[in-house]
Amino acid sequence: MPQGAAAEQGKQITDPAEYNAYVAALNEQAPARKIQLLDDFLARYSYTVVKEDALELKLVAQQQAGRPFDGTARQILQVNPKNFRALLVLSFVFAQSAVNPQDPQLAQKLSEAEDLAKRGLEQVALLPEPATVSAADFQKSKNVAAATFQQVLGIVALNRKDYPGAQAALRQSGVLNPESAPVFYNLGVAYISERPTKASECFWAFARALGVEGSNALPPAGKQQVDDYLKKVYTQYHGSEEGLDKLKQDAKASPFPPAGFKVQPRSEIKAAESAPIANTSEGMNLRATSLETAIAGVVDIDTDRGRGSGFFVNSACLIITSEHVIRGAKKILVRTATDTPFVAHVLAKDAQRALALLSGNARSSTSLDLQDLREVAVGQEVYAIGGPLGLSGTVTRGIVSAIRTLAGVRFIQLDAAINPGNSGGPLVAQNGKVLGVITFKVKGYEGLNFAVASSEIDSAFGRLLR
Numbered sequence: 001m002p003q004g005a006a007a008e009q010g011k012q013i014t015d016p017a018e019y020n021a022y023v024a025a026l027n028e029q030a031p032a033r034k035i036q037l038l039d040d041f042l043a044r045y046s047y048t049v050v051k052e053d054a055l056e057l058k059l060v061a062q063q064q065a066g067r068p069f070d071g072t073a074r075q076i077l078q079v080n081p082k083n084f085r086a087l088l089v090l091s092f093v094f095a096q097s098a099v100n101p102q103d104p105q106l107a108q109k110l111s112e113a114e115d116l117a118k119r120g121l122e123q124v125a126l127l128p129e130p131a132t133v134s135a136a137d138f139q140k141s142k143n144v145a146a147a148t149f150q151q152v153l154g155i156v157a158l159n160r161k162d163y164p165g166a167q168a169a170l171r172q173s174g175v176l177n178p179e180s181a182p183v184f185y186n187l188g189v190a191y192i193s194e195r196p197t198k199a200s201e202c203f204w205a206f207a208r209a210l211g212v213e214g215s216n217a218l219p220p221a222g223k224q225q226v227d228d229y230l231k232k233v234y235t236q237y238h239g240s241e242e243g244l245d246k247l248k249q250d251a252k253a254s255p256f257p258p259a260g261f262k263v264q265p266r267s268e269i270k271a272a273e274s275a276p277i278a279n280t281s282e283g284m285n286l287r288a289t290s291l292e293t294a295i296a297g298v299v300d301i302d303t304d305r306g307r308g309s310g311f312f313v314n315s316a317c318l319i320i321t322s323e324h325v326i327r328g329a330k331k332i333l334v335r336t337a338t339d340t341p342f343v344a345h346v347l348a349k350d351a352q353r354a355l356a357l358l359s360g361n362a363r364s365s366t367s368l369d370l371q372d373l374r375e376v377a378v379g380q381e382v383y384a385i386g387g388p389l390g391l392s393g394t395v396t397r398g399i400v401s402a403i404r405t406l407a408g409v410r411f412i413q414l415d416a417a418i419n420p421g422n423s424g425g426p427l428v429a430q431n432g433k434v435l436g437v438i439t440f441k442v443k444g445y446e447g448l449n450f451a452v453a454s455s456e457i458d459s460a461f462g463r464l465l466r
Contacts, residue, residue: 006184007349009192010376011050011251012046012049013049013050014079014232016285018041018044018045018048020278021037021040021041021044021045022041022045022048022050022054024037024329024459025037025038025040025041025057026056026057029293030125031061031062031064031065032061032065034057034058034061034367035058035061035065035067038054038055038057038058038061038409039058040323040454041054042054042055042058043087044132047091051079052076052079052080052083053115055072055075055084056076056080056083057075058072059072059073059085059089061371062106062455064424067087070089070090072091072094073085073086073090074086074090075091081119082123084120084121084123084124084127084145085336087116087117087119087120087123087147087149087217088149088435090113090116090146090271090424091113091116091117091120091149091152092146094113094116094147094152095148095151095152095155095182098181098328099159101156101159110156110159110160112373113152113155113156114126114152114153114156116152117149117152117153117156117460118149118153118175119149120145120148120347121149121150122140123145124145124146124149125127127142135466140343141147143176143177144176144177144293145182146176147172147177147183148173148177149174149324150162150169150170150172151170151173151180151182151183151186152306153165153169154166154167154168154169154170154173154186154187154190155186157190158170158186158189158193158269159171160188161192161193163190163191163193163234163357164194166186166187166190166452167187167190167191167198170184170186170187170190171187171256172181174255174256175209175256177210177216177256178255179214180216180217181208181210181216181218181223181429182209182216182218183272183457184205184206184208184209184212184255184299185205185206185209185218185226187201187205187451188203188205188209188321191205192233193231197433199233199237199263199265199419200257200259200262202233202239203230203233203234203247203261203263204247204251204256204257204261205217206226206229206230206265207230207247207248207250207251207252208250208251208252208255208256209226209452210223210226210227210230210252211248211251211252212253212254228266231244234247234263235439237247237263237265237266238263238264238265238269238325239266241272242303242304243263243330243331246304246305246311246336246416247263250412253389255280257421258306258417258423259389259420259421260303260306260307260388260390260420261306261307262307262390262406264302264304264331264333268333268341269331269333269343272341286366286367287366287367287369288366288367288368288369288428288432288433289431289432290427290430290431290432291383291395291429291430291431291432291434292432293432294311294366294368294385294404294426294428294432295385295393295395296328296337296338296365296366297311297312297335297365297366297367297368298311298337298385298386298392298393298426299309299311299312299324299335299336299365300318300333300335300387300390300392300408300421301317301321301326301332301333301334301335301344301358301424302328302333302334302335303325303326303329303330303331303332303333304329304331305326305327305329306325307325307390307420307421308321308324308325308326308386308421308422308423308424308425309321309325309385309386309421309422309423309424309425309438310325310358310424310425311367311385311425311426311434312362312365312366312367312368313367313368313370313434313457313465314465316359317356317359317360317361317362317365318347318357318359319334319344319357319359319360319400320337320355320356320357320358320424320426320434320437320457320461320466321356321424321437322354322355322356322422322423322424322437322438322439322452323350323351323353323354323355323422323425325352325354325356325424326346326356326358328351329398331343332344332358333361333452334344334346334363335392336359336365337365337366337392337393338365339392340362342360342361342362343360343361344360345358345359345360346358346360347359347464348460348461348464350460350461351458352407352408353409353435353452353456353460354437354439354440354452355437355452355456355457355460355461357460357461357464357465360385367431368428368433369432369433369434370434370457370458371429371431371433371434371435371453371454372454372455373403373410373435373453373454373455376400376412376429376435376453377400378400378401378402378403379399379400380399380400380429381397381398381399381403381429381430382388382397382398382399382400382412382414382416382427382428382429383395383396383397383398383416383427383428383429383430384396384398384414384416384417384418384422384425384427384438384449384451385425385426385428386421386422386423386424386425386438387422387425388418388419388421388422390421391421394422396416396418397416398414398415398417399414399415399416400413400414400435400445400446400448402413403453404450405429406450408450408458409452409457410453410458411436411439411450411451411452411453412427412435412436412450412451412452412453413448413449413450414427414449414450414451415447415448415449416449418438418449423438423439423440424437424438425437425438426438427451434454434457435455436451436452436453436454437452437457438452439451439452
């Protein structure tokens, strides 16, 4: 009996003639001749114990010869419905083929593809690790296979108009294999097809599809079509192409958008730009006197570069935030606690202190007072207010862990939970006064967060705030 899968599985050919015919086919190097020998072998010994192995050899030879092989894969599944190679091959063929919505057999084909993919995922988890392959390479191969099966499930759901299901499967496929342009293209279609449309996610997915290079890239003609379509829908939604090139660069570098990523719709931009200039004699005299009233003075800040928080600091509608929140931004949209949007502009910034001062045409709001750093004590209970992940008015509680000087700037170290979107928001006491501006957290550690002390605000912008 020759060495190989059949021998490893304990399959023994007892007929010498059958044995010699199988060995001859096994050792043949020319794909076309190998296919012929295997066909002859299978025709003569249709009940051979190595039928599955012979069919697998034929499938590989057909792939090498550039011949159709899906029929052979189906034959293998008739012998063994759990054959991993056949499940993967047929799933790959389905994923690479165009789906015709008018096909009268579409429902049947989708059901079959779904069944193959689900069986394939079950077999991925059961694959034995080969002794000749490193653990890392084996895991990579498993991920690529699982990504193909998830891709099939996504395409099936997409054609059934199950858009949430399609998004879940295609996103998982992209996580397992982020270098597949067709996956991200279909993910974009799933996002834009759902109602209401997930526009920001859609734009990122299409941009990622354009950014993938190599063997899994879109063909040139297809890439041009996707690029034209992305430009069209982005402009219709946003009102211009502004920010699109930056989006493409970011999506090429990362398969998925950062937390809080958002493309501003043109309706929000127009509403903000047309909002009347604030009458500072009406409604701007409110000042925070407690934690509860301080929340009303905190704002969400959206830019073409990301998202953060800020807070009103005086009756002239000026806003304090972190410098990195607005760094490089071409447009800054502020949304108040009452969900009122307006466009803001950078009035001043201090990169050393990581602070920025914004001005805008807000109608009215509640401003927060600054507390003297000399009144802040280690162990004091404090509250971080902001809009992490777009959840406006979120409050987390902690204590002052330490007061430190870093590179000549005073910081408050705190252990209150800080998440993406908190940057620029205020750190306040129970009385609603600002102790500091949330600036950064140390990655990889819990409860190691920092806020620029309130005294630095006066040092940076005191003249403008008086």
